[in-house]
Amino acid sequence: MPEQLGSVLIANRGEIALRIIRACQELGIRSVLAYSEADRESLPVKLADQAVCIGPANSVKSYRDPQAIISAALAFQVDAIHPGYGFLAENADFAALCEQEGIGFVGPASDIIRRMGDKIEAKKIARAAGVPTVPGSLGAIAQYDEALTVASEVGYPLLIKAAAGGGGRGMRVVESGETLERDLSEIMSEAETAFGDPSVYIERYLTDIRHIEIQVMSDGQSTVHLGERDCTAQRRNQKLIEEAPSPVLDDELREGLAQAAVALCQEVKYRNAGTVEFVFDNIERQYYFIEMNTRIQVEHPVSEMVTGIDLIKLQLEIAAGNPLPLTQDDIVIRGHAIECRINAEDPQKGFLPNPGRIENFRAPGGFGVRLDTHIETGYVIPPFYDSMVGKLIVWGQDRDEAISRALRAIEEMQIDGVTTTAQFQGEILASDVFRSGDFNTAFVAKFLADQVS
Known part of the structure; x- marks a missing residue:
């Protein structure tokens, strides 16, 4: 029987905190949520097995305060801390502090976080592994x-x-x-x-590029990839829509990207979940490594939808000291998935954050539709944190069906009381350029400019 963590402190908030809580509960792991005063009435606080307030709304004094989180972990005697994404998820000093205190960290070792977080060092490692760099x-x-x-x-x-x-x-x-x-x-x-x-x-500076990344999971010895995600639809280098697989890769390029990501992990004996990010030159049709994110990504559900594999559960299994429970041959990519990051922002006002009270909320449903969110009717979106209120993820047998399903789900979804990016994302999905698959990272900015003019 594989080893299992008995309890996990979740040092995060919002939809990712809820995502981890659910995975813990399905595995029989006691979930302890560390929350700020601003999140006292949030859904994750209500659904966690236990919850502890670690500080005020200011994230520097709560979610970004290593000592507050470590104190909570020690007080509740948890086996490990899951940092989610953002906040302290890629903070090498925090991971080192967990190691010093004998608390598991659901992620790679602190020295790996430090090395891969330094983009100059990461580029040297990539070159040593034979991975192309810009x-x-x-x-x-x-x-x-x-x-x-x-x-x-x-x-x-x-x-x-x-x-x-x-x-x-x-x-x-x-x-x-x-x-x-x-x-x-x-x-x-x-x-x-x-x-x-x-x-x-x-x-x-490459002027005509796509942003493509490879999801990897590794136990320190063996590494598998779960295919690529195409994150080219973005604004100001912030992702808006992600999809898998990429609409522009052929089999040779796809395999090359995947093997490059695996080689990089093997070079540093990487452990837990990670994402290896590349730019893809549309003109030369060549990919180049740019960085590695040493944590679970916001867009990880895209990979889950096309593989049927729960990445958070895999993280927890590896953190418990278990070897990877699957091989590369066990991973099969089926169909097409699309994720829309739904933010409480106004696209017509420069994506100005729009916090406030959710007067009415209706989640979309139906076959192949998933909504990862922590909001509910009556919930007040606080102004202190990232403006993302949910992630709409859909699956289809092919890209056309996934686009149609996403458009139907956006139309069905209702979030009253605040302005969100959902309608704007629907317009992007419905555009001829997005449907063609032939675009680059400048596409969203041009699309928005054309709307304004």
Whole structure:
């Protein structure tokens, strides 16, 4: 019989907290939810086996406070902490603190989080594993002269990226040498302020790309992949719609991406869930590694829908010390899945957050429809956190059916009291460009601009 965790502290909120609670309950694991004062009346608090308030609404004093979370874990004598995504999920110091206290961390070891979180180090690891990387600097750039040398080798436009950046932050495009010195200085200053690390690196700026990622699971020895997710429909580097499989890959490219992701995991003896992210050059039809997310992703249900595998349960099994319970041959991709991130934002006002009270809520249903959400009628969306209120995930036998099902589900879903992105996402899905599958990361911005004009 495999080992099993007896109890898990969930250091997160919203739909991901609820997702983990449900997985724990199905496995017979006691769930303890750590919540802030702002989330006292939330659905995860109501459904967890136990719940403990760890601080005020300010996430720095609650969800981002390592000592508050560790204290709660020790007080409730849990076996492990599941960080979900965001907050402390990719904080190497927090994972190290768990290790020091003898508390399991549902994720990779702290040194792996640290190494893969440093984009310069991650790029070196990728190269060592034989994984293609975007042409650019081999290490950190500290001086203008170094940047100038890279620019002469790579050519313009360039992309300056903060080594500790993430979530679409800490990046700047340099169109010509006239602004290189100023841009380098400014992005280093911004990186120091935002991430506490001024390190940057430089890459060729690819202008016609897709964003494709590979879901991996590993027990430290064996690694499997669950296929790719295409996250090209995004705005300001923030994903709006994800789908699996990608509509543009052939079998050879698909296998190459997957094996590159597996090779990267094997190189560092990765453990637990991870996502290896690539850019795909539409012109050259070549993929390049950009980063690895050492946590469960927001869009993980897309992979679950096409494989039938519960990734959160797999995480918990690996965290309990068990080997992977499946091999690559056990994983079969069936049909097509699409996820829409439903945010309480107004697309017509620059995606301005729109917190408030849910006056009426109706979830869509039917075959192949899943809604991961923590909202209910009467729930007040707090203004302190990410504006996502749910994820609509649909499955179809093929891409056309998945699109049609997503459109039907969006029409059926009702969220009154706040403005959400659901209608806008429906318009994207219904567009000829999205249906064709032939677009790049600039598509959503152009689509929105065309609507305004």
